[in-house]
Amino acid sequence: MKATVLLVEDDMASLELAAYLLEHQGYRIHRAEDGRQGLDIARRLVDQLDLILSDIQMPNMDGYELLRELRGNPAMAGIPVVAITAFSMRGDEQAILNAGFDGYISKPIDPERFTTQVGQWLSAEPRS
Template structure:
């Protein structure tokens, strides 16, 4: 069973993403900010991280930087989960260490397929 860490501060987005992932047999850990994300990363091993970029306190780019600098975490595939879908953003996220991004609002019909393709890409 795939284990996914979802870092998202919007409760409605978190509930939707967690529901879709769990409904498709994936194990989900939820974190609403950077501190909770690193607490989870210190306790468990994840196959994938879905990371909101706009977070209170430590933003997603800072979280990503710290993940990629940590030898124990840098192998985990990270996908940006963001409303930032402007031209050039995907390249910025990939240059920072993401394997791709999913724009919000998420497309419910293609979300699971997209997540699975990123898990295959990161494997």
């Protein structure tokens, strides 16, 4: 069985495209429309999640706040968290990595490369 991924994204088109691409490759996907909902899902599925992909700019709880909450909880601190964001100005990627994200994928996502990019942050043995 492929890995279990939590997608946290407030833009429905981006969320559905990413979910479709990953599901097509056999990944098990959980969706959240903002950071608060993502945190709730992560708490419930902590033992199943292999990766969290999160937008940065979202209502209710942004990606940075979500990351702080995840890293502050020992049970969730080890789950890789990758930012998927339209922030692409000089220095944005480094700022995201400096904040503690494990990686960065720029939007709009490239459907031809997306699943390969995601695979970089998944271990050979899924937790789920």
